[in-house]
Amino acid sequence: xxxxxxxxxxxxGAKDAISRYVRLKQELDQxxxxxxxxxxxxxxxxxxxxxxxxxxxxxxAGGLSLGFTHANFEKIVSSEIDPDASATNxxxxxxxxxxxxxxxxxxxxxxxxxxxxxxxxxxxGGPPCNGFSVAGMRNPQDPRNLLFKQFVRVVNxxxxxxxxxxxxxxxxxxxxxxxxxxxxxxxxxxxxxNMSVRILEAADYGVPQLRTxxxxxxxxxxxxxxxxxxIYSRANYRPIEGAIRDLIDVPxxxxxxxxxxxxxxxxxxxxxxxxxxxxxxxxFRDAFKRQYxxxxxxxxxxxxxxxxxxxxxxxxxxxxxxxxxxxxxxDFYFExxxxxxxxxxxxxxxxxxxxxxxxxxxxxxxxxREKKTRKER
Numbered sequence: 001x002x003x004x005x006x007x008x009x010x011x012x013g014a015k016d017a018i019s020r021y022v023r024l025k026q027e028l029d030q031x032x033x034x035x036x037x038x039x040x041x042x043x044x045x046x047x048x049x050x051x052x053x054x055x056x057x058x059x060x061a062g063g064l065s066l067g068f069t070h071a072n073f074e075k076i077v078s079s080e081i082d083p084d085a086s087a088t089n090x091x092x093x094x095x096x097x098x099x100x101x102x103x104x105x106x107x108x109x110x111x112x113x114x115x116x117x118x119x120x121x122x123x124x125g126g127p128p129c130n131g132f133s134v135a136g137m138r139n140p141q142d143p144r145n146l147l148f149k150q151f152v153r154v155v156n157x158x159x160x161x162x163x164x165x166x167x168x169x170x171x172x173x174x175x176x177x178x179x180x181x182x183x184x185x186x187x188x189x190x191x192x193x194n195m196s197v198r199i200l201e202a203a204d205y206g207v208p209q210l211r212t213x214x215x216x217x218x219x220x221x222x223x224x225x226x227x228x229x230x231i232y233s234r235a236n237y238r239p240i241e242g243a244i245r246d247l248i249d250v251p252x253x254x255x256x257x258x259x260x261x262x263x264x265x266x267x268x269x270x271x272x273x274x275x276x277x278x279x280x281x282x283x284f285r286d287a288f289k290r291q292y293x294x295x296x297x298x299x300x301x302x303x304x305x306x307x308x309x310x311x312x313x314x315x316x317x318x319x320x321x322x323x324x325x326x327x328x329x330x331d332f333y334f335e336x337x338x339x340x341x342x343x344x345x346x347x348x349x350x351x352x353x354x355x356x357x358x359x360x361x362x363x364x365x366x367x368x369r370e371k372k373t374r375k376e377r
Contacts, residue, residue: 021169021212025199028172037196037217040226042359047072052365053118054358055158057103057125057151061088061334061344063326064124064166067354069093071362073122077114079103079154084336085344091335103150111157121365122358123155124164126349148183156190161368162225162361163192165216166349169199172214183216192218196225200353204230207350208238209297209325215357219364226364228356240297240311243324248312256330257319259338261305271314280309288316297325302346305339319345327352 028034052073056065059078062085069075079099080086086100097114099106127147148165155163165183172180180197187195195218202211205228217225232238252259263271271288274280280288287306291297298308300322307316317325319334319341327350334341 021199024169024172028198034196034198036194037198037225037227039229040360040363042228042356043231045359045362047359047362049366050369052121052362054122054124055115055120055154055160057123057154058127058147059085059089059125060347060349061085062092063328063348063351064126064354065089065093066328066332066351067349067356068122068124068358070351070355071358073358076116076118076120077111079106079125082344084334084340087335088333088344092332103147103154108153108157111154115158120158120160122162122164122361123151123158123160124166125151126166127151149186152186152190155187155192159191159220161221161365162219163187163195163217164357164361167214167216169212169214172197172199187216187218191220194218194222194225198227200227200357201230202350202353203237203296204232205350205353205356206232206238207296207325207327207352208240208243209300209350210295211299211350211353213349213353217361219368221368223364223368226360228360231356237296239294240291240325241293243297244317244321247318247321247324252318254338257323257334257338257341258321259341260316260318260321261307261338263315268314271309274309276311291317300325300346302339302342305342307342307346322346326350 053076054068054073055076056062056068056078059065059080065075065078075093075096077097077099078089078093080089081102083100086098089098099110099114127150151165174180184195195216197214197216200213200215202209202213215227217227219225247258250258271280274288274290276290276292278290284306286301287303288309289298290309291311293311300308307322309315310317319338320330322342322345323332323334326345326348328345334344
């Protein structure tokens, strides 16, 4: 079975996923009004010198948080409305202050008090993107689209050195680009005038999954904004089997979130006929779609238990397999049971991608710290 599993397959669908935002990425990178950024070699960044503080808003289960933690940042505060994702946060960052509930319910005083007067070097996060996603309705009036204003409110209160906000690429073309412009203008009004935005592909940073994200970065010191240098290319992307092959014969166990949706024998028979790249339900865009071998996973989503079909087995992939494709370590446990675990993993930022973004910030943070130290002497 393993020999079959690692055999390459046709990857037309995967190539389409890679190229979907290539033109938009090129246009952004060549835009003379979006030129306040540079590329940092995150592999050559030292992590030993200083532990910087960060706040993670709309943190979900903590993909961004874990990436920043791996890059020697300390979480001071996080916020999340979902109780199961909040429980996951509290489990893995017991020393951080976690604000559970709608962020708009926390006053300015609540937020400032949570930081305990500490300097916050980075505020990161991903405001809910349901209204922006190409998989959704792209409704400009969706109230969740305005939650970035709460992100801006917190940034204005805390005044971090750097800001990093991630979202789906669809946010960049929403309402003919007006949503993007509104975000940039909102940060400019609170003294982050050099905000930049680029499209990054998770697979470029060793994530065995095709997951394209829009990354906004800004600072209040008139520095250029660092983005991590691409490490991998299409020729050597990490394939899906390298991440999940050792779980193929592991039985279902909740101890490591290795659980998947129960299927009847008839449902398994129907799944067995689904070819790589095909879906059990042609009218569904992402649910019950069989993964390819030999290439990174398609973008994983929770889809109410209808996650992608395993590339070999006649079942959907498990929570732990999803987590592997998001580069969460096996000791990172998701609270709330199988379906809630799928939701948390499917909405997370890939940990390894987050780590490289955090690493890229460190040299600039070092320069700001050195500059401040000289002034204080």
